[in-house]
Amino acid sequence: MAEPSPQRAPASVRHSATIVDLVLAALTAVFFVAVALATGVRSPWQGTIPLALFLGALLLLRRRRPMAVLLLSIAAIFVYHLARESPAGWIWPASVAYFTAAATSRVRWVAAVGVAQLVYSAVDFRWVLDRNVVRYVIHVTGEGLLLAALIAAGLAYAASLRRRERLREADARARAAEERLRVSREVHDIVAHTLAVVGVHLNVAADALQEEPAEAAAALRLAQDVRGRAMADLTSLIDVLREGPGSTAPQPDLASLGTLIADARATGLEVIFDERGDPSAVPAASAVAVYRVVQEALANTLKHSGAVKAEVTIDYRPRSVTVEIADNGHGGDGGAGVPEGHGLAGMRGRVGALGGALTVGPVPGGFAVKADIPVAGSSL
Incomplete structure (x- = not known):
């Protein structure tokens, strides 16, 4: 008390x-x-x-x-x-x-x-000794035992308070560590996607520099724009990885998918974007997972597959969201699959944390990434 x-x-x-x-x-x-x-x-x-x-x-x-x-x-x-x-x-x-x-x-x-x-x-109370020794012993012993019990109870209560405080601190540290891990994955996703898009624009600029300087300049401007947006995202996230207090910016959501698709199209990749259903009921955590799966999959397409066409399909259903990114590249290399790097591991961990499932592998005519992500309050 x-x-x-x-x-x-x-x-x-x-x-x-x-x-x-x-x-x-x-x-x-x-x-x-x-x-x-x-x-x-x-x-x-x-x-x-x-x-x-x-x-x-x-x-x-x-x-x-x-x-x-x-x-x-x-x-x-x-x-x-x-x-x-x-x-x-x-x-x-x-x-x-x-x-x-x-x-x-x-x-x-x-x-x-x-x-x-x-x-x-x-x-x-010694005057009772002459009249009733038993009463005296009971009185003194009872008061002594009561004193010991009260002190022991106070010590036990104080120990329980300290234990609860340590548990709260440990829980706070665990949540902070989880948050830093989540943000580190966000940073990886942003960097990987940005490097892939910027790399494509730089290749275009290098190829067109001599013969088409205007096209080269446009590619460099696009690369600069993508780089600027990525730096803004990184600036808003990097403080969270530090031990001290920091502020976080709003996470990307489904409304940001258009910019992501536009960046991929600007590299010359033909991207077909198909959304089905109502996205308004998708909770924030699932929305971020959808965005990151699309971001990482398109980054892998640009970096590894050599594809010229990709199709992004998102199906919003009452109990889940299905995301599929398929391209006509050689990401599978005859079924060998892509390396299980940080990007793929991050996608798998993010989707798995929400109770969903991620499949990655070759398909007829190309390579595909598919994620089934449950919405809050449901399971697959």
């Missing part, structure tokens, strides 16, 4: 803590008065009820000043016992205060204070 952490809790947590404190304060006051009456106190308004109210009111401050609440509670109990011969106990009226203080870093002081109070309690 103690909150050793200095961080400010959310409003809902603070509200719940206040309710808990009010309940504990009320229970302490009522229970103290009830026990006092049950053990022979005849005039509760002469010390018993005021002390009960004081002990209860102190508990409303226990989270902010745990040691002060404990010491004031003990002092009030001490004054109460000096003012009247009461059978009420010494340790148990301050049970909540002991537990709260024991959950802080000052647990040794709590134990020392408790032992001192327990010793005084044993001395103060």
Whole structure:
């Protein structure tokens, strides 16, 4: 019930803590008065009820000043016992205060204070020895066991708080690592696609530089435009890979596919783009996966296949999205397949993380990449 952490809790947590404190304060006051009456106190308004109210009111401050609440509670109990011969106990009226203080870093002081109070309690109760030794032993032993239990409970609670905090920190680190891994894949996709497109434009420029300088200049301008867009994307992503805080830009979505297709067409590759169905219901994670699969597949087509034509087909269905990129190149090399590099591994991992499936390989007349990606709330 103690909150050793200095961080400010959310409003809902603070509200719940206040309710808990009010309940504990009320229970302490009522229970103290009830026990006092049950053990022979005849005039509760002469010390018993005021002390009960004081002990209860102190508990409303226990989270902010745990040691002060404990010491004031003990002092009030001490004054109460000096003012009247009461059978009420010494340790148990301050049970909540002991537990709260024991959950802080000052647990040794709590134990020392408790032992001192327990010793005084044993001395103060010595008059019972002549009348009832068993009662005396039960009283002293019971108070000692209660003190040990309260301190142990406070230590256990503090340990559980620290364990939960470590788990939260570990979870935050794991999420940060996953985010950096995701962004590193995004960076790879952007770089691979950009290098493929820019490489094609540079080849065109080199071939046309002597005979068609205007065409060469146009190719270089297109390469420069693609490079500029890629640099903007990389700038927005690179901070996420650093350990410190950084900002992320919006991820590419289905609306960005047109620019991707236009870049591929500008290299001279004939790209047929066919969309079927309604893309509006596709969630963000699936949309990014669709974009990256198309981006990586077209980059592989431009770099490895020698194709002159590619067909991009995206079929939006209620439970899944099917993406297929087929070209007329030799990416398969007779069925050998393409190397399992970072791009293909990234596509496979991205699609697999969403519960989908990716197939890559030769088809009649060329090579194809096909991904089936489920939408949120469904599975293939």
